[in-house]
Amino acid sequence: MADSSRATLIEVADRARTSKTSVSRFFSGERDRLSAPLQARIDQAARELGYHPNLMARGLKGAGSKLLGMVVADIRNPFSVAAVHAVERAARERGYALIVCNTDNDPEQERRHLELLAAYQVEGVIVNAAGDPHAQLHALRHRGVPVVLLDREIASLESEAVGxxxxxxxxxxxxxxxxxxxxxxxxxxxxxxxxxxxxxxxxxxxxxxxxxxxxxxxxxxxxxxxxxxxxxxxxxxxxxxxxxxxxxxxxxxxxxxxxxxxxxxxxxxxxxxxxxxxxxxxxxxxxxxxxxxxxDAIAEAALARLLDDCSTPARFxxxxxxxxxxxxxxxxxxxx
Missing domain, CATH: 3.40.50.2300 (Response regulator)
Incomplete structure (x- = not known):
């Protein structure tokens, strides 16, 4: 097996006997445009080479990172454990990966996490707030990143929390x-x-x-x-x-x-x-x-508001x- 740190999209294309464009389509959510045999060849070549697409680079090109962020006040809290589990499962079913950040109820740590998530080009953020990070949340929204509050309201943000x-x-x-x-x-x-x-x-x-x-x-x-x-x-x-x-x-x-x-x-x-x-x-x-x-219902509602911009129920x-x-x-x- 090739070194995954060196495997490239071009190498996958060569091994799969296809074009770079076809491999790009396979990993960008357009694989339905490829024939089943071609999909199988690309998948096998990628596995043999240990190739993984650069989601960050894809996000920067505008194709979407397929990453969501979740900030929780205290990961040790049983509420946080249950909420993270439900949100991660709902996100996975939609084809998204979840980055979870724990603030330990520290507002300063919360602000840093939100700034970090913005740098990761996440497509949405779910926040179980520890403080009132209005500047960071408004900055995310200004960049077009949707934000959904979980369980806790934030006075400076005109958005009802889901919970x-x-x-x-x-x-x-x-x-x-x-x-x-x-x-x-x-x-x-x-x-x-x-x-x-x-x-x-x-x-x-x-x-x-x-x-x-x-x-x-x-x-x-x-x-x-x-x-x-x-x-x-x-x-x-x-x-x-x-x-x-x-x-x-x-x-x-x-x-x-x-x-x-x-x-x-x-x-x-x-x-x-x-x-x-x-x-x-x-x-x-x-x-x-x-x-x-x-x-489960709360997580589904949060994801619907985040990704579909649906006016789903907020309180359960x-x-x-x-x-x-x-x-x-x-x-x-x-x-x-």
Whole structure:
């Protein structure tokens, strides 16, 4: 096999006994203009030579790089893992490769990644924002690169983010908890000011809980000592009143579950519901009730807006997965 670093399009053409133009068509999305035997010869020659087309060069010539960029706030977050997986699969089905950039919730790193993606001639960018990189996003749009926001809004950008219907998610959670007989609720979230989705869910909880007559109790930090103290005090002061905790996202659900374990709180007797499904939620005690995001539908909508300029739905309903953590002793299972 030839050295792939030296293999050229001309060498592929020579080995396949065809023209440079035919090889170029094969690798530029026009292979349907070639006969099946010719396609087979080019494919075999390219494999033997270890040839790979220069997508960057093709993008510079205006043929399209077939590259998409995705910037996520924290690649370790279960939301990011599920979102990247769904977007990558949807992009692959459309013939695109995905470049994923992790910002570690650092706005400066986010700006650098966006500038780097512009240099790579990506054909579109999906952004799960950590900050407000308005200058970089406006620069991308000015160059004709479409941008779609995922989950989080950016105040300076006139574009609705594609993601979960946050208001509906909170409403469904409250419906379920109230239907299961819980009367006192604690809402737990991490730093709501850092993400628009967290702020929206917190505001909806406060508004709707007050209208339903629930005492409104919230905690906006996941700092372990504060969480343990708050949760312990909350459950002790409730006395005989059925109490439950609503977690704003997967990160909060993990922290609260750890606190439940440390305080030896019985799941179900003290209710627990998390927004976002996690693989381990079915394995803890009687199982943790969650509201699962439809990541495949969200990814398809993001790609449609990015590549097809379609006015697809922006917000999607979650799916309730009822488990034992919201089943009080002596009560029947909730309907799915």
């Amino acid at each position: 979960l219907d946050d208001a509906l998610a909170v409403d469904l959670a409250l419906d379920h908890l109230e239907g299961q007989g819980y009367e006192t609720l604690l809402f737990v979230t991490n730093a709501p000011q850092a993400a628009s989705a967290r702020k929206a869910r917190l505001a909806r909880f406060i508004e709707r809980s007050a209208k339903r007559g629930f005492p409104v109790t919230t905690l906006t930090t996941l700092e372990p000592a504060v969480l343990l103290t708050t949760l312990g005090t909350f459950t002790r002061e409730a006395h005989e009143t059925p109490t439950a905790v609503l977690c704003a996202n997967a990160t909060a659900t993990l922290s609260v579950t750890q606190a439940f374990n440390a305080l030896h709180l019985p799941l179900g007797e003290v209710g627990l519901l998390g927004i976002d499904e996690l693989d381990w939620c079915a394995l803890v005690g009687p199982g943790i009730t969650t509201l699962a995001q439809p990541f 309903a979650p799916h309730l997965i009822a488990r034992g953590s919201t089943r009080r002793p002596g009560t029947p299972p909730a309907l799915p």
